[in-house]
Amino acid sequence: MTPLKLIVGLGNIGTDYADTRHNAGFWFVDELAYRHKAVFRAEKKFFCDIAKVMINRREIRLIKPTTFMNLSGQAVAAVAHFYRVNPDEILVVHDELDLTCGSLKLKQGGGNNGHNGLKDIQAKLGTPNFWRLRLGIDRVADKNQVVSYVLKKPTLEQQVKIDESILRALDEIETIVSGDFQTAMNRLHSK
Numbered sequence: 311m312t313p314l315k316l317i318v319g320l321g322n323i324g325t326d327y328a329d330t331r332h333n334a335g336f337w338f339v340d341e342l343a344y345r346h347k348a349v350f351r352a353e354k355k356f357f358c359d360i361a362k363v364m365i366n367r368r369e370i371r372l373i374k375p376t377t378f379m380n381l382s383g384q385a386v387a388a389v390a391h392f393y394r395v396n397p398d399e400i401l402v403v404h405d406e407l408d409l410t411c412g413s414l415k416l417k418q419g420g421g422n423n424g425h426n427g428l429k430d431i432q433a434k435l436g437t438p439n440f441w442r443l444r445l446g447i448d449r450v451a452d453k454n455q456v457v458s459y460v461l462k463k464p465t466l467e468q469q470v471k472i473d474e475s476i477l478r479a480l481d482e483i484e485t486i487v488s489g490d491f492q493t494a495m496n497r498l499h500s501k
């Protein structure tokens with residue numbers, strides 16, 4: 311069991327994107343920081359906003375890249391390199407089209423499934439072997455509409471389901487951070 315050192319929330323910066331589906335990862339780390347009374351501060355040298363929290367007596371860094379989604383790896387690699395964080399000590403939280411709203415999946419490695427944030431992180435770290443927490447946002451029927459879909463606000467019903475999935479995942483954060491991923495997966499995937 312390898313404990314986590316870094317939790318990355320993916321999203322796009324700016325008020326135009328704050329409430330869009332693509333920012334589900336930001337919503338997760340914002341709520342985690344809020345629960346621990348942590349405040350994000352800009353770190354230009356790391357291309358992100360960063361906060362520190364204590365979970366299970368471990369210092370965990372939370373980051374929100376400020377590079378926009380497609381260049382998220384720049385921030386992740388900069389922080390990981392500076393603080394000597396290995397890929398298997400990183401959890402990336404992101405929106406997932408292939409899961410229904412309210413669903414979530416925890417997994418290590420795998421492909422990027424067309425998610426440009428994941429694609430850039432894999433390229434910059436040189437490996438796909440980091441942990442992912444995939445927050446379901448539903449799939450749009452027309453592939454040509456994917457970009458406009460993820461960059462729009464969810465419906466009220468979808469928002470409630472996404473928020474509930476975030477709260478369920480946060481209920482397991484101590485287990486996840488400790489590196490007991492199998493227990494966390496068993497609990498998260500069975501609901």
